[in-house]
Amino acid sequence: MVIEVADATLNYDSDDKLRAYERGGIKEYWIIDVGKKAVNIYKLPPQEHNYARESHTYGVIAPQAFPDVTVDREDIF
Numbered sequence: 001m002v003i004e005v006a007d008a009t010l011n012y013d014s015d016d017k018l019r020a021y022e023r024g025g026i027k028e029y030w031i032i033d034v035g036k037k038a039v040n041i042y043k044l045p046p047q048e049h050n051y052a053r054e055s056h057t058y059g060v061i062a063p064q065a066f067p068d069v070t071v072d073r074e075d076i077f
Helices: 010-024
Strands: 002-006 028-033 038-043 052-056
Touching: 002 010, 010 028, 010 038
Parallel strands: 002 028
Antiparallel strands: 028 038, 038 052
């Protein structure tokens, strides 16, 4: 799992870095979008080579590898 905090680097983090992590087989990639106060979560489904994306602007989130470890999105911002 990789977590990036993106403000000025959002375009780079959600394009070049995302593709590099996807090719590298990183199972989960979170981008914390400071400007929109959102957490974009990219998950690599089993047997797939492309990320599935979720965007969270409220609520509780958890990494897929540790579902019992939760974070309230409000606590990030």
